[in-house]
Amino acid sequence: MPSMGTTVRLGPNSGTGDGFRGDFPLQQDLDLPIVVDAEDLGPCHPMFLLRLRLFVDWHLAQGHTVSVISPTDPAIGRHLAEMRVADGLPEGVFGQLPEPRSDTSTVLGVSGLASFHDVEDAAAHATEVLGLRVPALAAWGDAAHMAISELCDNAMEHGKSDFGAYAAADRVIDPQPSFRLVIVDLGIGIPEHIRAQHPEWQDDTAAISRVLTRGVTGTGDPYRGNGYSEVLDQALGAQLRRAMSSLALDLRSGRGRVGVRLVDEAVRVDLPPPAEPRRGTWVTYEVISIEP
Amino acid sequence: MEVRFELREFGTSFATRERGAEVREELLRRAGDADRVVVDLAEVQHVSYSFADELLGKLSAADNFSLDLEGASPNLDRTIQTAISRRAPAAVSG
Numbered sequence: 001m002p003s004m005g006t007t008v009r010l011g012p013n014s015g016t017g018d019g020f021r022g023d024f025p026l027q028q029d030l031d032l033p034i035v036v037d038a039e040d041l042g043p044c045h046p047m048f049l050l051r052l053r054l055f056v057d058w059h060l061a062q063g064h065t066v067s068v069i070s071p072t073d074p075a076i077g078r079h080l081a082e083m084r085v086a087d088g089l090p091e092g093v094f095g096q097l098p099e100p101r102s103d104t105s106t107v108l109g110v111s112g113l114a115s116f117h118d119v120e121d122a123a124a125h126a127t128e129v130l131g132l133r134v135p136a137l138a139a140w141g142d143a144a145h146m147a148i149s150e151l152c153d154n155a156m157e158h159g160k161s162d163f164g165a166y167a168a169a170d171r172v173i174d175p176q177p178s179f180r181l182v183i184v185d186l187g188i189g190i191p192e193h194i195r196a197q198h199p200e201w202q203d204d205t206a207a208i209s210r211v212l213t214r215g216v217t218g219t220g221d222p223y224r225g226n227g228y229s230e231v232l233d234q235a236l237g238a239q240l241r242r243a244m245s246s247l248a249l250d251l252r253s254g255r256g257r258v259g260v261r262l263v264d265e266a267v268r269v270d271l272p273p274p275a276e277p278r279r280g281t282w283v284t285y286e287v288i289s290i291e292p
Numbered sequence: 293m294e295v296r297f298e299l300r301e302f303g304t305s306f307a308t309r310e311r312g313a314e315v316r317e318e319l320l321r322r323a324g325d326a327d328r329v330v331v332d333l334a335e336v337q338h339v340s341y342s343f344a345d346e347l348l349g350k351l352s353a354a355d356n357f358s359l360d361l362e363g364a365s366p367n368l369d370r371t372i373q374t375a376i377s378r379r380a381p382a383a384v385s386g
Binding site for chain 1: 303304305306307308309310311314338340341342343345349367371374375378379
């Protein structure tokens with residue numbers, strides 16, 4: 001009996017919320033061909049766009065036939081084009097998208113990171129664009145550069161995935177100016193990396209929370225493991241310069257999830273209950289200006 | 293003998309540990325038998341902590357030569373000094 005294929009239907013709210021909505025299964029046994037029906041798709045968080053692109057790339061790499069039906073709403077289609085979701089894909093995989101505008105909300109289009117040059121280019125570009133397009137958050141330039149650099153460096157080095165890493169960033173104007181950076185890799189994930197040196201940390205959330213502490217690393221080098229601390233130190237410095245702004249950092253890996261907020265010039269860590277297992281590491285770094 | 297090393301020759305924004313290792317190898321090649329190396333950071337806008345640690349943290353912890361830094365912006369200097377102080381406290385002037 002011929003295969004009926006697999007259709008992933010995306011609705012108006014699939015791309016919003018915390019950016020993790022949308023069912024994009026990465027598994028070998030999906031019926032082929034795979035169709036992502038995005039006709040009714042609404043506004044999209046950059047994390048959703050990374051998941052969409054990762055889904056397409058992963059299945060193409062497995063030799064699967066996959067296609068995406070473009071949104072019918074021209075504004076949504078244009079946003080996908082401006083975020084470069086379909087750039088570099090073989091012809092016919094992604095439906096037609098409108099021409100991008102010059103004044104866009106894109107800070108960093110969906111970018112595959114395969115080398116350290118890619119990371120440097122992404123960090124320099126996003127930092128420059130952030131200063132130009134979100135003046136209210138210009139004081140966060142150094143912090144944003146540190147975040148992109150360290151988080152992408154981690155994703156590339158510790159992720160240990162043939163698939164490399166992906167990053168994207170956008171700005172939001174309403175209701176408050178904000179900057180949203182997302183980074184994903186499909187590697188071994190933070191908990192397993194840390195357990196190479198600390199096998200006693202079996203709880204994934206606990207293992208993730210430890211990487212916020214200086215000197216905690218899975219590499220065995222006592223001088224490493226400072227990346228997340230530096231990211232948070234730079235963010236605290238930016239908040240001191242721009243008091244009416246704040247950071248929300250969300251880390252998900254394995255079954256673990258850790259949320260970090262800057263409150264009253266201090267770091268507050270939230271440890272939500274265990275989540276569904278997730279391959280790789282998924283990071284959201286969001287800066288919000290409290291005043292226009 | 294003193295050797296000057298202008299980092300802007302390699303760019304103005306540095307982001308990864310791998311890049312730091314690459315630049316360190318080039319610096320060591322140029323330094324040869326020098327007993328003093330000056331790293332000029334003028335015009336450099338950004339360095340990540342991992343880059344700074346891999347390039348300057350590791351150099352400061354080695355005994356090859358004395359290392360001096362010049363021209364770093366305040367934010368750059370803070371990141372670099374943090375990296376250096378973790379590997380070799382009081383090893384570098386700048």
